[in-house]
Amino acid sequence: MASEPTSNIAAEHAGPGDLVIARPEGLYCPPGDFYIDPWQPVGRAVITHAHSDHARFGHRHYLASRAGANVLLSRLPDISLQTLAYGERLDINGVTVSLHPAGHVLGSAQLRIEYRGCVWVASGDYKLDPDPTCDAFEPVRCDTFITESTFGLPIYRWDPPQAVFDGVDSWWRHNASEGRASVLFCYSFGKAQRVLASVDAGIGPIFCHGAVEPLNRAYREAGVRLPPVRLVSEIPPKEKGVFKEALIVAPPSAQGSAWLRRFGDYSDAFASGWMRLRGARRRRGVDRGFVLSDHADWPALQTAIEATGAERVIVTHGSVEPMVRWLREQGLEAGAFATQYGDDAVEADALGGVETVSESAVEQAAVEASLEPGARALDDTESRS
Ligand SMILES: [Zn+2]
Ligand SMILES: [Zn+2]
Numbered sequence: 001m002a003s004e005p006t007s008n009i010a011a012e013h014a015g016p017g018d019l020v021i022a023r024p025e026g027l028y029c030p031p032g033d034f035y036i037d038p039w040q041p042v043g044r045a046v047i048t049h050a051h052s053d054h055a056r057f058g059h060r061h062y063l064a065s066r067a068g069a070n071v072l073l074s075r076l077p078d079i080s081l082q083t084l085a086y087g088e089r090l091d092i093n094g095v096t097v098s099l100h101p102a103g104h105v106l107g108s109a110q111l112r113i114e115y116r117g118c119v120w121v122a123s124g125d126y127k128l129d130p131d132p133t134c135d136a137f138e139p140v141r142c143d144t145f146i147t148e149s150t151f152g153l154p155i156y157r158w159d160p161p162q163a164v165f166d167g168v169d170s171w172w173r174h175n176a177s178e179g180r181a182s183v184l185f186c187y188s189f190g191k192a193q194r195v196l197a198s199v200d201a202g203i204g205p206i207f208c209h210g211a212v213e214p215l216n217r218a219y220r221e222a223g224v225r226l227p228p229v230r231l232v233s234e235i236p237p238k239e240k241g242v243f244k245e246a247l248i249v250a251p252p253s254a255q256g257s258a259w260l261r262r263f264g265d266y267s268d269a270f271a272s273g274w275m276r277l278r279g280a281r282r283r284r285g286v287d288r289g290f291v292l293s294d295h296a297d298w299p300a301l302q303t304a305i306e307a308t309g310a311e312r313v314i315v316t317h318g319s320v321e322p323m324v325r326w327l328r329e330q331g332l333e334a335g336a337f338a339t340q341y342g343d344d345a346v347e348a349d350a351l352g353g354v355e356t357v358s359e360s361a362v363e364q365a366a367v368e369a370s371l372e373p374g375a376r377a378l379d380d381t382e383s384r385s
Contacts, residue, residue: 048124068107103137105190
């Protein structure tokens, strides 16, 4: 979703000393002459992570974290890519840049920019919850912090991940005991691997959709431990009985498709932070909703912002206005950049352009239409057992 901040929250006091400004092509560092996750083709792009709204084709030169190189190249083959280890420093036109773990997906990074004694950090997407498939978020001190705000409303509070995975396990175990396949829909890059690494693989066999497999491979090549996972398409029709006790991980676009018929009787579920919203599970039309996000919830956004020590905060996407308002109430200088981030749900590049509607945009519109900022949504998602 393109965040279009109204003029009263647009980043103000933009001055010649600013290390990052908004340009039509993307966020731009004037002294370094590079862009951060630009949405239009540029000469030099620093990429925070390989989700499709942040990493796009068409730039002449890419800089990204070494940890994320496999995943990035699996999505954007043949790009001109330079990598940095986390914490490693690079001089670009007199500006010192370094990448620091953002805890969002494999290889995700915050970009630290230092120039003439001034430090800015651009977060990309991030979360503070533990995730066995990527390095943990690292707080980085800075003067100005550019933050996401995907779930920047007080209704968004996550249960501990282990509680969510316990819920997934017991749902799967129950289905298996009744000879019913368990189909879990989640984004094929990041969420799927986090689920695979976190469920109890002793319950039964695990399968995945063809859109998930290339990402699994990239994760394994990067040293992330995943349990044995077979492709659904490897199983001939006469052997489809193996699905009765199986967990099947599939992208949201597989929902409602003929691909599901081979499983016979199955239960389905959706894993997403949006499942926190009242009615989200029903709108999705699945049996279960698991509230599992790779973004920071409201308290974690506050924790992360405070840990930077920044006196100025600029918000890029998600619930921009409520976050800017809250930051100003804390006495911070706060504003927003209009960006084209927020379409992590678009898996068009992995699925041949099938899914073109931004799920997060749809869900965000739903929440903004139905909630006053600060209201608490009632939870009908069954994520708490
Ligand atoms: Zn992302
Ligand atoms: Zn994003």
